[in-house]
Amino acid sequence: xxxxxxxxxxxxxxxxxxxxxxxxxxxxxxxxxxxxxxxxxxxxxxxxxxxxxxxxxxxxxxxxxxxxxxxxxxxxxxxxxxxxxxxxxxxxxxxxxxxxxxxxxxxxxxxxxxxxxxxxxxxxxxxxxxxxxxxxxxxxxxxxxxxxxxxxxxxxxxxxxxxxxxxxxxxxxxxxxxxxxxxxxxxxxxxxxxxxxxxxxxxxxxxxxxxxxxxxxxxxxxxxxxxxxxxxxxxxxxxxxxxxxxxxxxxxxxxxxxxxxxxxxxxxxxxxxxxxxxxxxxxxxxxxxxxxxxxxxxxxxxxxxxxxxxxxxxxxxxxxxxxxxxxxxxxxxxxxxxxxxxxxxxxxxxxxxxxxxxxxxxxxxxxxxxxxxxxxxxxxxxxxxxxxxxxxxxxxxxxxxxxxxxxxxxxxxxxxxxxxxxxxxxxxxxxxxxxxxxxxxxxxxxxxxxxxxxxxxxxxxxxxxxxxxxxxx
Ligand code: ADP
Ligand code: ZN
Numbered sequence: 001x002x003x004x005x006x007x008x009x010x011x012x013x014x015x016x017x018x019x020x021x022x023x024x025x026x027x028x029x030x031x032x033x034x035x036x037x038x039x040x041x042x043x044x045x046x047x048x049x050x051x052x053x054x055x056x057x058x059x060x061x062x063x064x065x066x067x068x069x070x071x072x073x074x075x076x077x078x079x080x081x082x083x084x085x086x087x088x089x090x091x092x093x094x095x096x097x098x099x100x101x102x103x104x105x106x107x108x109x110x111x112x113x114x115x116x117x118x119x120x121x122x123x124x125x126x127x128x129x130x131x132x133x134x135x136x137x138x139x140x141x142x143x144x145x146x147x148x149x150x151x152x153x154x155x156x157x158x159x160x161x162x163x164x165x166x167x168x169x170x171x172x173x174x175x176x177x178x179x180x181x182x183x184x185x186x187x188x189x190x191x192x193x194x195x196x197x198x199x200x201x202x203x204x205x206x207x208x209x210x211x212x213x214x215x216x217x218x219x220x221x222x223x224x225x226x227x228x229x230x231x232x233x234x235x236x237x238x239x240x241x242x243x244x245x246x247x248x249x250x251x252x253x254x255x256x257x258x259x260x261x262x263x264x265x266x267x268x269x270x271x272x273x274x275x276x277x278x279x280x281x282x283x284x285x286x287x288x289x290x291x292x293x294x295x296x297x298x299x300x301x302x303x304x305x306x307x308x309x310x311x312x313x314x315x316x317x318x319x320x321x322x323x324x325x326x327x328x329x330x331x332x333x334x335x336x337x338x339x340x341x342x343x344x345x346x347x348x349x350x351x352x353x354x355x356x357x358x359x360x361x362x363x364x365x366x367x368x369x370x371x372x373x374x375x376x377x378x379x380x381x382x383x384x385x386x387x388x389x390x391x392x393x394x395x396x397x398x399x400x401x402x403x404x405x406x407x408x409x410x411x412x413x414x415x416x417x418x419x420x421x422x423x424x425x426x427x428x429x430x431x432x433x434x435x436x437x438x439x440x441x442x443x444x445x446x447x448x449x450x451x452x453x454x455x456x457x458x459x460x461x462x463x464x465x466x467x468x469x470x471x472x473x
Contacts, residue, residue: 043103043143050093050100051229052222052253056086056213060101063188067105067141070184082178083189083209085149087196091254092215094192095147101190102143110136110144114151117170125152125170133177141186146174149191153203171200178208217252220245220347226253230260236275247284247326249347259283285327289342290335302459304370304380305330305339310454311369311444312341312362313469318443319358322346325466330458338382339458353403356393360433361440363390368440369451390433398428 047057066073066080073080086094095111102109112132117125136142146152152170181187191209193199203209218226223245231239248256260275262283267275285292313328323343330339349355367383398404399411399422411425444451453472457464 042106043099043109045096045099045103047097047100047104049229050096051225052218053093053097053215054222056097056215057100059211059213060084060097061104063101064104067101067107067143067186067188070141070186074184079183081188081209081211082181082183082207083191083211085196085199085204085209085212086190086192086215087212088194088215089217089252090194091252092217093253094215095145096253097215098143098145098190098192101188102145105141105143107141107143107186108136108139110139110142112146114146114148114153117152118167123169125167126173129170129173129177133181136187137181137185142188144187144189146189146191148193149203149209150193150195150198153191153193153199155198155200171202175202175208217250218256220249223248223251223256226256227260230257231275234260234264234275235273236260239275239277239280244280246346247344249345255287259287262287285342289327289329289340290333290337292329292331292333296332301332301338302330302462304374304382306455306458307369307373307451308366308380308382309339309341310451310458311365311367313454313464314369314447314451314473315365315440315443316341316343316362317466317469317473318447319361320355325469327463327465328454328458328469329463331462337385351401353397353401356397356401356403357436360390360393360397360436361443363387363393364433364437364440365444368437368444369455372441372444372448373452373455391429394429394433395425398432399425404428404432 047061050057063080063084070080086097088094098111099109110132112128117128132144136144152167152174154167178189189209191203196212204212224241227239227241227244227248231241248259251259259280260283263275263279266282266286267273267279270279272279309328309330313325316323316325320343323345326342326344328339328341332338333340363386366386367379370379370383402408402410405428411422414420415422415425450473454464454469457468457472461468
């Protein structure tokens with residue numbers, strides 16, 4: 001098989017990627033020590049190391065005083081939460097905040113990850129939990145951190161008593177230990193999860209993780225603060241923070257930190273003593289779209305990719321004009337794409353039905369363009385990624401958001417509760433996507449010349465930007 005056939009061509013849509021696929025990316029794991037409880041000692045983190053997350057910081061700040069002076073609270077018969085559950089997207093600083101809590105209070109920090117308890121031998125999980133609490137108790141005041149608590153605290157299914165036996169024992173051990181330590185012990189358990197919906201209710205009851213704090217992706221102000229925090233740590237010059245905050249919509253704190261780190265690395269590679277806007281822009285493209293290849297074949301691949309991306313770019317301008325096209329490229333990247341159309345919304349979007357349909361159209365436009373210009377027999381596998389995203393979005397449209405009909409039903413729930421297969425969703429998704437495909441087909445057909453122009457410009461220049469695109473349209 002020729003390589004160009006298997007290199008996929010994708011249109012990278014930041015919006016689609018982060019809104020609909022971020023759940024699939026697994027959280028960064030800092031703690032993966034399988035056999036031992038990680039004792040971090042005194043954490044040196046402070047709340048100043050956390051940018052954004054203002055409400056959560058406020059809530060945890062109150063606990064610092066409780067950890068340091070538990071008697072004060074006990075005297076007034078005030079019950080402080082024993083457990084705090086931080087939930088939300090990966091990379092938003094949940095671990096960081098637990099460390100900062102320990103750091104501010106000046107107490108030891110014990111950390112485990114729920115995923116370490118999965119598939120351990122019988123009794124081992126429960127034993128490990130008891131061991132963890134024993135150690136913490138011996139230390140006196142402390143912060144115990146349980147990352148990925150969903151791995152031990154999954155909802156117990158009525159019909160599924162077997163299989164989850166060991167998980168139950170671990171969970172029960174945790175619940176027992178949490179009720180076991182005294183209110184004035186000055187120990188606080190912080191747990192984190194990306195999936196609060198899957199947690200067993202027993203975990204959320206009073207006396208357990210009864211304070212639940214959502215940690216959201218940073219909004220623009222928070223992104224500015226995170227950007228400033230990390231730019232201050234490196235030697236940066238003349239970076240437009242406001243613009244960068246716009247470009248990083250839907251980024252987590254971890255992704256912003258990574259972006260600035262990559263920019264610093266590229267500055268070092270170029271023996272530059274300052275990090276400039278250029279380094280950051282380069283890193284931005286590398287992180288989102290992949291590093292562009294230096295040597296590549298300019299043959300048939302480039303022609304098909306040019307028409308494919310021209311389709312994405314045109315429909316994006318046509319149906320989602322409020323989105324900014326950052327770059328359209330037909331240079332293959334290290335992520336296996338033959339090219340990409342990178343676009344970003346100017347700020348967090350309100351997800352209307354119309355918007356979702358338009359996003360679906362943009363995703364289909366690459367394949368449709370190939371089909372129109374090269375014929376149905378000659379379409380390539382380059383739309384693989386687009387198809388994956390479109391399917392996921394269409395399934396959510398039908399089954400989660402109930403936007404397809406007036407039924408107002410979450411089909412996933414319906415099928416779980418009634419134990420019926422989801423064939424009706426499958427049919428609706430097929431109908432929906434083929435209808436949109438038809439519409440996109442008509443749109444591209446009636447704008448063939450414009451798309452042809454974009455494709456030719458892409459073949460000539462390999463990379464084009466929004467203003468060039470708009471000139472042609
Ligand atoms: P989570 O536990 O929510 O998955 P982490 O706390 O592990 O996220 O975040 C990973 C890294 O990302 C942190 O160590 C830090 O460098 C950076 N980071 C994430 N969120 C923030 C934030 N709000 N402020 C500063 N740094 C952050
Ligand atoms: Zn594509």
